[in-house]
Amino acid sequence: MSTPNSTKSQQWLLYCRPGFERDCLQETQASPLEASVNSGFLILQGKPRLHYDQLTFTRQLITLLAEVSELPDRDRLTPLFAAIPDTPAQFSALWLETPDTNDGKTLSGFIKRFQPLLEEKLRASGRMAEDPSLPRLHIFFPDKNRALIGTSDPRNSNTAAMGILRMKMPYEAPSRSVLKLAEAFEVFLSEDEKIQWIRPGMRAVDLGAAPGGWTWHLVSLGMQVEAVDNGPLKGVVADHPSVKHLRLDGFRYRPKHAVDWLVCDMIEQPGRVAALVADWIASGSTSRAFFNLKLPMKKRVEALNEALASIREVMDKKGFKYRLKAKQLYHDREEVTVFLARIKR
Template sequence: MGDGLLCFCRAGFEPELAAELGERAALAGHPGHARTSRGSGLVEFFPADGDATGLDHALRFRDLVFARQKLLRLAELRELEGGDRVGPVLRVLDTLAAGGLPPFGQLWVEHADSDDGRPLAGLARSFGNALRPALRKAGRLTPRDEPAAPRLHVVLLGGRHLLLARSHPADSAPWPLGIPRLRMHPDAPSRSALKLEEALLVLLAPGDRERLLREGMQGADLGAAPGGWSWVLARHGLMVTAVDNGPMHEELLAAGRVRHVREDGFRWQPRQKLDWMVCDMVEQPRRVAARMAEWFANDWCRRAVFNLKLPMKKRWDETRLCLDLFTSQAGYPVRLRARQLYHDREEITVYASSVD
């Protein structure tokens, strides 16, 4: 059921997501074509064999780099009358239900995070308030929210144009638009702290965050100044060595959990194996990937989070090259997850682990 995938991304990165979906789909045996427009924040992908459900199962959300959210596209509604948007949605869902579509556990009415999409936020809220009780009355939505059941997504493309899609909680982002809403902590030395906070939220499972970030662990922050990422690790109970020739935030150092070493992050080596290494250095992505691989090849850390600053062109090609370079030079199997986060700009964030 469904005719393709619908994915959200950062506005301007539609070509990268389209290229990623095309390559991954072809490798999974479901070649097809992407449909998008620059700056839309959305990419649709249609398999040539028409097996959208098979494609949805083959392309797991956790493996996608440039997608903030992955949905199974169900239908497209155009030229809706302004006075009645609810009726057409119900009629389409009635047709789908006749084909075996069960009730949904939640309704999310969304819009793209783009210049054209953001003005639709007010309409999304009001339409959701009108549609939700109608869906429950028609039996298309469970009487109460059931977060473990598949969700119904209504994606507004305009006042009279929308897409219907579904997601499964185990294979999608748990936030509307795929964006976790984080607030800058007043004690954080820099806004870069939000990037690591989001990385730990998105790239690690909830149980892993509690198990793998514990009091007394040891970590290093390469290219640390002024200390945003060191501050995040310290908040999770780690003792941190901050490596940077630049100045660190004085209050962070005064708290006693962060030790500042004035040295180049590409040269410094730990004296013992660390639980964590993080790195947000502004450098060519291939050089960073090679340096991160060196850490794992030499068994200097168990886990790492690092950023790769991408070029302006062929960003999917560079991403794939850097991840392959890291994997080949690490010397042994390393688990990888990579994502362009909401707080990233021209970069992706990678989580690497040599252990469970």
């Protein structure tokens, strides 16, 4: 067993979508101790503080405390329990996790069986408490014989185990894309904001709407939707009374009156989409938007940062107070989802 030396700089364990390790590393500007391509996780050092909220490609942020590198095939419980550091004294939860890879999935049966055993031992020794503000204990298994032990701060991390917000595919929705928008509403809005900003009868425009997954989600929230796309809408949204299908260019269309929400999933260069959405908000056509930036290029972080900087420039020039957040959601592939909202003073 090895314990990261406390005199050395703090070590971090991060999860990300497999294939995005380089982007994850780049955005943290930390030094890599381990960052294999397609592994779905990274071990970093050289940064005393990282802010989960400000990281786009990071699914989970964990302070790495210890590692057990040669777990025996039998009785893994004893060495693992012994390796859990004495501080913090108590945890609000125990999360056993694996990388989001095919190899990782083969360990899911093992961690399901192991979880209650370890949790019981932690409870019996007074290490678990019902206080949700306490750190969570993560035990991450890159493979069956290796465990990385760390904690996450509930105020500075993802609230979902494995950093993955699982959502059920609504059987009526015309495309799996629906899950991206459903996840965005969950991840970016607080409970208060959901009450304030999601109300039946609100009006939304969906740019690049076909086949209609995002439109379906907005309709399911009770909204009236103008769905802009030259392509056909499918399933129930095709002739839904709350949907107006406009076969128009999403880069040209503007509603006569301001709408409550703009959503945009057009496959276009990130800079073009960013400029469009910024202009919608700057000109008062909407005050809130969710949009997807497609990042098929090699220099994804640069392309994303450029797009976000261009939005900030427009908002700052207007003197607007605003919120701008970008995350690669679980349901995003080579893309990220962005939330932009003008905050009225």
